[in-house]
Amino acid sequence: MEQLIERCCGLDVHKATVSACVRVTQRLGGELKQEVRTFATTTPELLALREWLSEQRVTHVAMEATGVYWKPIYYMLENDFELLLVNPAHFKQVPGRKTDVADCAWLAQLLEHGLLRSSFVPPAPLRELRDLTRYRKSLTEERTRAANRLHKVLQDAGIKLSSVATDMLGVSGRSMLMALVAGTTDPTMLADLARGQLRKKLPQLRQALTGRFGPHHRFMLSRLLADIDYVEEASAELSRRIEELLAPFAAAVERLITIPGVQRRTAEVMVAEIGADMSRFPSAAHLSSWAGMCPGNHESAGKRRSGKTRRGNRWIRTALVEAGGAAGRTKHTALGRTLSSHARTRRAWTSSAGGRPQCPRNRLPPAWRTDHLPRTRD
Numbered sequence: 001m002e003q004l005i006e007r008c009c010g011l012d013v014h015k016a017t018v019s020a021c022v023r024v025t026q027r028l029g030g031e032l033k034q035e036v037r038t039f040a041t042t043t044p045e046l047l048a049l050r051e052w053l054s055e056q057r058v059t060h061v062a063m064e065a066t067g068v069y070w071k072p073i074y075y076m077l078e079n080d081f082e083l084l085l086v087n088p089a090h091f092k093q094v095p096g097r098k099t100d101v102a103d104c105a106w107l108a109q110l111l112e113h114g115l116l117r118s119s120f121v122p123p124a125p126l127r128e129l130r131d132l133t134r135y136r137k138s139l140t141e142e143r144t145r146a147a148n149r150l151h152k153v154l155q156d157a158g159i160k161l162s163s164v165a166t167d168m169l170g171v172s173g174r175s176m177l178m179a180l181v182a183g184t185t186d187p188t189m190l191a192d193l194a195r196g197q198l199r200k201k202l203p204q205l206r207q208a209l210t211g212r213f214g215p216h217h218r219f220m221l222s223r224l225l226a227d228i229d230y231v232e233e234a235s236a237e238l239s240r241r242i243e244e245l246l247a248p249f250a251a252a253v254e255r256l257i258t259i260p261g262v263q264r265r266t267a268e269v270m271v272a273e274i275g276a277d278m279s280r281f282p283s284a285a286h287l288s289s290w291a292g293m294c295p296g297n298h299e300s301a302g303k304r305r306s307g308k309t310r311r312g313n314r315w316i317r318t319a320l321v322e323a324g325g326a327a328g329r330t331k332h333t334a335l336g337r338t339l340s341s342h343a344r345t346r347r348a349w350t351s352s353a354g355g356r357p358q359c360p361r362n363r364l365p366p367a368w369r370t371d372h373l374p375r376t377r378d
Contacts, residue, residue: 009061011107012063059082159213
């Protein structure tokens, strides 16, 4: 088999150690030299690893994506070597590898013959954006869980506020909940706190706010409201920081929000997860496949079998499915007309989210487009 890389290294990464195998082929005579060393994953040891690889004049380094343990090693080496982050599923079933040392040697051997495919690792600015948008998404989910717990506490106390008020945590609902925490249990006084359109439902509110709200419910409600307030404050602070870091990508965000169903927060997630440089994706179809939005292709003996989507980036996938659902509810767009009322299911949303017209690659400026490149099979 043809050798493409003269000096390479394979790394097998673990929580506390990393095994490194350097393979060097001499130009004269084609003699192969292989050396294996094991380093700890502390910063001083990783600096020693980088120095050793530089002494060996290594040009390419491959490592397997093991949880989050690959990150400090990758960040330590990314400025000095050509790095390939490899999915372990691509080579895990190869027989004859029983130890970690053999793993790193096998990685180095595959690397020198050009048989490894690198995963997409975004540059540092996008990595920071990813951390922020993913943390904000986690906080949003935590707020939803806290709101559900609050609803359960009110149901346990016989308070049916959610049956009358659309949003329990709106202005009127918050006022009533804070009054309950303060010790007010009179249904008439609580109902008088309603604002706006909710005042038209005062009789229903008085009935809904009649219950057996006791000290235990008061304590639980106070803690849940405090949790929700904290999450909302933290989410707002994260949004401000995200807006600052998105300044270089403002043009891409503005173009993305012109897509039906894509609002600013969804556009921020799309830029953080994908970036603005589309050259890493040969076509829009490749981008949809990477995001896990394309139907599966399982055909055997002329029979089409399961067509479920592959596991992709769950953060961008969630944002695109939500955008597809929002686009399907629009009334004056081609996509909204295509998805009729009986077809507005989550499966249809996934299809619309992965479709070419909604692909962000096709909404970016021409300088970022790569439609002129030849297409390849996913």
